[in-house]
Amino acid sequence: MVDTRRVVIQVNSDEDLRRARVGQLVAIGLPGALESWLIGMIEKVIKTPVLSSQRDDGQLSEAESDDDVAQEVVMNTVHVALVGSVTTLPQKNSRFSRSILQVPEIDSICHVLRDAQLQAFMNILSAGRDSKTALNLGRYTIDETAVAYIDGNKLFQRHAAVLGSTGSGKSWTVASLLEQAQRLPGANVVVFDLHGEYKSLGYACHYRIPGPEELSSNDKHLLFLPYWLLNSEELIAMFVDRSEFTAQNQVTIFQQTVIEEKRKALVAGKHDAVLGAFTLDSPVPFSMDAVVAELKRLNDERVEGVKGEKNGPFFGQFSRLLVRINAKLTDKRYGFLFQSPKEAQTYEAMASIMAKMMDYSSTGHQVKVIDFSEVPSEILPVIVGLVARVIYEVQFWTDREKRQPLAMVCDEAHLYLPKKDGRNPVEQRAIENFERIAKEGRKYGVGLVVVSQRPSDVSSTILCQCSNIIALRLTNSEDQATVRHLMPESLAGLTDTLPALDIGESLVVGDAVLLPSRIKIDPPSEANRPQSSTIDFWDEWAKAPAPPDFTRAVENMRRQRRSS
Secondary structure, eight states: OBOOOOOOOESOHHHHHHOOOOOOOEEEETTTTTEEEEEEEEEEEEEEEEEEEOOOOOOOOEEESSSSSSEEEEEEEEEEEEEEEEEEEEOOOOOEEEESSSOOOOOOOOOOOOOHHHHHHHHHHHHOOOOOOOEEEEEEEEEEEEEEOOOOOHHHOOOEEEEEETTHHHHHHHHHHHHHHHHHHOOEEEEEHHHHHTTTOTTTTEOOOOGGTTTTTOOBBOOOOOOGGGGGHHHHHHHHHHHHHHHHHHHHHHHHHHHHHHHHHHHTTHHHHHHOOOOOOSSOOOHHHHHHHHHHHHOOOEEEEEEEEETTTTTTTTTHHHHHHHHHHOOOHHHHHHSGGGGGGGGTHHHHHHHHHOOOOOOTOEEEEEEETOOOGHHHHHHHHHHHHHHHHOOOOOOGOOOEEEEETTTTGTTTTTTOOOHHHHHHHHHHHHHHHHHGGGGGGGGEEEEESSSGBBBBHHHOOEEEEEEEOOOOOHHOOOHHHOOOGGGGGGGGGGGGOTTTEEEEEEEEOOOOOOEEEEOOGGGOOOOOOOOOOHHHHOOOOOOHHHHHHHHHHHHSSSSO
């Protein structure tokens, strides 16, 4: 059988059938093209008994009646998915292409690629790469002597997803990519680290969102995010409860007050050029205390009526809103937003903040790791989305000739980019920011690397924009189904191998790799391996126990910070 992307090959002998194994590569001859071969990957090997009868002329036919002499014949078939073609050029250099210009004839010859033939083909895949800038992902599982190079341009410009269950080697894979990226003098990568897992990377520049005890610290590696960086929707999501009866009035007056305070700040600073073009979402410093004071005035306002004083138009409507705002402003967990130092409240502060997150020109700034482990979980999506949004918008407004490509690595993406319907407003703001980047980022040199242990929980809109999939071991059926839907239909069968992959072994499919392949990821250097959260229970239990210190643990919980 010959289809546009699949062929079924009949095998004459059991001996030949034993040479075919699932996952192996085969070469199929093309009609009239001695120097061209189709390359396919074996999906199934089937041995099927067929009931036949002996006719008078000695030929076998299907049994037609009980009078025929029944005889069992075995039909051997191999199902192959076509993945590309190899063409030998006039200069005797072979080239592999994923395009399939024509399908084989029904009686074409097929060969399993083994030993020297397999090595020769793998050399074709590895040829033509500059060893200084090539992205070396690891070794091919079917031929460990062949280096698995991938196209670094296509990996980042068309977005990528690194997916795998806990303990499958996701952090190992990400660290391996980062280690190679930092060797390039102009690399520009920002890692969103949710659990402090990448703080051991010695070559990276590390920043962290400050915790409650660090608000007065002068540590240059602390990253304050003043509240005026939030746009209107993010501020509303943080303060306003949409279920309240007066929510619409709260939103309207809050927005009017904020834009008026921004206008006053621009006038006071004599920023006339900005004054004529700014909007409610413009990142302009303003006084939150002044906003609260105005809301309180309107909430308590009494006006003259026909028969004396009466309640103002907004009397009592902002009481709950003021309570929520005050709770956020005084909560030290939110100090990085509302209790940032004075220098973070100046007009010039944003340029300094963006330099921390986006600078690539200084030594050691090719990879920036931002530690979000101190951010309260209830606003984590807003804060991660805020950082992604301002990076993207600054990149968008950078002069084209000065724009340096930048990649954002979104670790534990399922925590702030959920797929589930009925998202709360906090999650919705983050998702909208990342969905915009996923759809439009390539035009402005912004790439995404989505990392998750639960791909079924990640926004499908974002995952569908990832043209490169690095899938490690996945044991959950829903996660496997999600990865299957991301792959071309002809390669969906490859996902059957996901539960059987070894640690650090991956199935790589997409624009960045010439051939969909199982690849053993090269580990990062020992000094730059991430601090895995996996604990060896049995080994730890086998050790003599040390006395626990619950007093310190409780104090850490109260302080919202672990002891150094």
